[in-house]
Amino acid sequence: MEIKIMKNVLDRNKNKANEVRALLKEKEVLMVNMISSPGAGKTTLLEKTLGHLKSKFKIAVIEGDIATDRDAQRLKNHGVPIVVINTEGGCHLDSHSISKVLPEFDLDNLDVIFVENVGNLVCPSHFDLGETFKLALVSTTEGDDKPIKYPMLFREAKVILLNKIDLIEYTNFNKASFHIDLNNVNGKVPLFEISCTKNTGMEKWFDWIVTQIISK
């Protein structure tokens, strides 16, 4: 019975996600669904990415958080429109909550929406938000076994960022194991090794996301 209920929830979510996707396509807005563990660096990635892109493109941000608006506070100096969705305990965003907040933005005058999902490698992978694509962020300090232990996200992501590359020498992260596992889950996905705090490897990521926005 619970499986049937879950199927209904996912079906309703999928229908609304398809509505969101059709609207964004019509308005030529790219939407990136950013998924990672808590503390992998989503907000810092956003800070750096907004800093680089905001003079070139019109950007908005949706911040998904269980509680608080701390992440939005970190981003507000960039002067882009930000809407916070507090899930009040919920472990992921869904397409209905995205659909409800889209009218807050001037979609005719926007190039890209970054959605920072709730910090969670599991549940956000199951819920289509209507995004153009999912971005998976993983950090070296989490260990090299994440792609094989949490395969759904890494299978679905269109791009993977390996953050905190500056800390790799202090960990037992094995790059060869990471690549083998990732290749087993998703062999063709582009992977960028970055350090958001040290500004390492960011140019290649910026180039890639710019290409996505231009070709949307």
Place this chain on the structure above:
Amino acid sequence: MEIKIMKNVLDRNKNKANEVRALLKEKEVLMVNMISSPGAGKTTLLEKTLGHLKSKFKIAVIEGDIATDRDAQRLKNHGVPIVVINTEGGCHLDSHSISKVLPEFDLDNLDVIFVENVGNLVCPSHFDLGETFKLALVSTTEGDDKPIKYPMLFREAKVILLNKIDLIEYTNFNKASFHIDLNNVNGKVPLFEISCTKNTGMEKWFDWIVTQIISK
């Protein structure tokens, strides 16, 4: 309607959890529900804790994972009974899955069961497994804002371990902010600063968990 369904799921989970708790109490077995983000160090904490405790106490492990038995493989050299629960995409363990695997152990001949929950700061906090208490593990590389952003776990935990203390100097982790936020969520919880890989601060944790096992 979804709220009602969720209430039913949680009610059924709670009932079974109370059965599990009554059984463990009768058998004088302590059960620790270990919860953290992916890659915070639950398995390494278990490796070190089993190494210290296994000559003194009879221990068993339940490994909750979405996929693979990698964590169990890392622990098998310790020679304690281990059961793996693969949730096949599920984001948390529940009391029904725990109840089903308990017959695999000789409860009359056991002091403590460590349950390594699925790597997730959110969902495992909502599901009582029938544990004696919840342990929250958080690492310095995740940032200092986790207690306030994921309050439920930190409110419910009977003990908190701050891992990867050896890496704190390479991060922007602010201890004062962490303590202020934690104090707002749960002012009285014991907190141990440790590095499982560098064996820093482990003795105080070992002393604390030994006291819990002895006084069960």
